[in-house]
Amino acid sequence: MVDTKKIAVAGAAVVLVAIVTVFASSYMSDFETSRAPNTEDEFQTLELKQAPVLGSKDATVTIVEVGDYQCHMCKLWFEETRPQIVENYIETGKVNLVFLDMPFLGSDSTPASEATYCADDQGKYWEYHSMLFTYQEDEIDGGWANANRLQAIAFNLGLDIEQFDKCMTTDDHYSRVNYNKQVAVTEFGAKSTPTFMIINSVSGEAQRIVGAHPYSTFENIIDSLL
Amino acid sequence: MKNNFGTVYSNPSYILIAIGIFFLLFVPLIIISEFLFLEPFLVFSIYPETALSFSLIVILSLFSSIAVSMNIFRVKLIKETKKMGSSIIGTIIGASAGACSCGPIAFSVIATFGTAGSIASSFLTLYEIPIRLASIGILIIVIFVTTKSLSHECKVEF
Numbered sequence: 001m002v003d004t005k006k007i008a009v010a011g012a013a014v015v016l017v018a019i020v021t022v023f024a025s026s027y028m029s030d031f032e033t034s035r036a037p038n039t040e041d042e043f044q045t046l047e048l049k050q051a052p053v054l055g056s057k058d059a060t061v062t063i064v065e066v067g068d069y070q071c072h073m074c075k076l077w078f079e080e081t082r083p084q085i086v087e088n089y090i091e092t093g094k095v096n097l098v099f100l101d102m103p104f105l106g107s108d109s110t111p112a113s114e115a116t117y118c119a120d121d122q123g124k125y126w127e128y129h130s131m132l133f134t135y136q137e138d139e140i141d142g143g144w145a146n147a148n149r150l151q152a153i154a155f156n157l158g159l160d161i162e163q164f165d166k167c168m169t170t171d172d173h174y175s176r177v178n179y180n181k182q183v184a185v186t187e188f189g190a191k192s193t194p195t196f197m198i199i200n201s202v203s204g205e206a207q208r209i210v211g212a213h214p215y216s217t218f219e220n221i222i223d224s225l226l
Numbered sequence: 227m228k229n230n231f232g233t234v235y236s237n238p239s240y241i242l243i244a245i246g247i248f249f250l251l252f253v254p255l256i257i258i259s260e261f262l263f264l265e266p267f268l269v270f271s272i273y274p275e276t277a278l279s280f281s282l283i284v285i286l287s288l289f290s291s292i293a294v295s296m297n298i299f300r301v302k303l304i305k306e307t308k309k310m311g312s313s314i315i316g317t318i319i320g321a322s323a324g325a326c327s328c329g330p331i332a333f334s335v336i337a338t339f340g341t342a343g344s345i346a347s348s349f350l351t352l353y354e355i356p357i358r359l360a361s362i363g364i365l366i367i368v369i370f371v372t373t374k375s376l377s378h379e380c381k382v383e384f
Contacts (some may be wrong), residue, residue, distance in 0.1 A: 070326035072351065073260060082274050104336055105328060106344055140348035191330045211260045211329070214271040221266065 033092040052125040053085075055096035055161070060202060061089075061225050063097045063218075066184045066195040069112040069132045070140045074194045078133040079210040084215045089222055090162065099129060100176050102184040103194055106141035113177040115150040118167035122159045200225040230376045243298060248291035253282045255321060258329055282358040289365035290317040298370045299324045316364035319357060 021184040030182035053062075067074040089095035103109030112132055113214070123199035131219075133154045147168070154164040169171070188197055196209040198221050200206070208220050234240050256262045256270075261280055263269040272280050293316065332351075335343040350357065 019372060068328060073328050076273055076275060080275075106348065107341075139352050140344070191333045193328045207266060209266060211263055213263055213269060214273075216271075217263070217266070217269050 033062060051098045051100070052120055053096045053098055054126055056093045057089035057096065059090075059096040060200060061093055061095045062142075062199045062201055062224055063095060063222075064100055064199065065097065066100045066102045066188055066190040066193060068101070068103050068105045068193045068198075069136065070103075070108050070109045071143060071193040072136070072138070073212040075134040075136045075193050077132050078130075081212065081215045081218065083220075088219075094224060094226060100184050100188075101180040102190055102195075103177065103181060104193075110177055111147065112144050112145045112175070113170065113180070114173045115164075115168060115188055117173035117176060119154060119157065119159060121167060121172075122163065124157050124159060127132040127157050128153060132133070134194050138202075198222060198225060230373045233376065234296050237299075239329050240295050244291040244295040247293075247361070248287050251290050251317065251321060252283065252287035255287065255377040256280070259283060260329065260333060267380075279354065279358075280361065282355065285362055285366070286358055288318070289369065293317070293368045293372065294367045296369065296376070300372055300376060316361050316368060319364065329334055360369055 013215075015178065047144075065074075065077075068200065084099070090097060099116075101113040102112050116125055116128045116132070120123055132145070135144065135153070143149065150168065151165065155161055173190065183196070188195060192210060194212055196213075197206055198218070199206040205225060207225065209217060211222065232289075233314075235244070253262070257264065257277060259276075261270060261272055261276070294314070332347045335347055337343070339346070
């Protein structure tokens with residue numbers, strides 16, 4: 001007769017080993033791709049010049065944030081670290097910020113990214129971006145970023161709803177969001193959100209940060225790149 | 227109960243096992259939960275919103291180390307693995323919660339399993355705190371039962 005106790009313990013051990021293996025492989029592959037590009041050429045494919053920029057376009061340092069609007073750690077970074085960076089570096093003209101979409105967490109992630117570019121068509125990209133993170137809820141695909149809510153955010157920002165709806169229903173920016181996702185994965189080697197690339201636009205020197213690091217990490221790296 | 231703890235941990239080997247299990251669980255958990263960053267340099271950070279999650283990781287790791295080390299002691303005495311299995315299951319449940327936020331594990335799971343992976347990741351993230359609390363509950367029961375059984379089954383006289 002099969003000993004169920006032994007099977008339970010063996011099963012638990014297998015699950016534990018599987019969890020450790022998945023963690024280790026994910027973590028180690030992250031190290032393998034943590035190479036920071038050193039030349040400006042490597043960033044040419046990013047076409048960041050077309051992306052909405054927060055801050056001065058002439059800033060010495062650019063922070064590229066790879067994120068998903070349904071990511072909780074992105075929201076945490078948005079609320080805890082970003083305001084200090086905006087105050088000390090972006091508003092002083094030393095740094096600018098670019099957001100690169102990597103929607104992967106749920107089916108509402110891509111429409112949320114598309115909506116930001118539909119808002120950008122009416123000159124309110126960053127306002128819409130901020131609203132999404134401000135009103136993000138815990139549940140992924142829980143309805144907080146469905147079509148109605150995206151439209152409500154547009155309404156609250158005073159956007160032309162007819163134009164916004166047309167933009168969303170015709171998927172005007174779907175290919176752009178998809179392209180951004182591909183760039184995030186292939187060029188940045190991003191495997192999680194948020195991932196940041198901090199780039200000195202003059203020297204091409206760059207440093208990658210994975211995760212919602214505290215302000216001190218950004219302060220150290222930005223100061224070393226300025 | 228206090229005397230049973232004393233019996234187990236009077237042997238320094240079990241203190242070392244408990245400390246080892248604690249760090250074996252605690253360090254990976256605070257890395258995947260993004261409290262500890264190894265790159266680009268070593269950074270430890272707790273935001274006010276994540277203080278509860280960090281506290282639960284500390285408690286979970288502590289109880290797991292006690293439950294597993296006490297059960298190793300017990301298994302060596304009576305060769306019965308029932309409660310050992312329970313403590314490992316309790317530990318795994320707690321460790322899984324929150325591991326799938328938006329980190330590399332979630333990315334791997336979603337990339338591999340698609341929508342099913344996304345739902346699983348979402349569930350583990352949404353119910354991180356209740357799952358960890360349930361896990362801690364299981365471990366408390368395991369510790370309590372193990373301590374009692376050490377008195378009866380192992381016939382430890384006090």
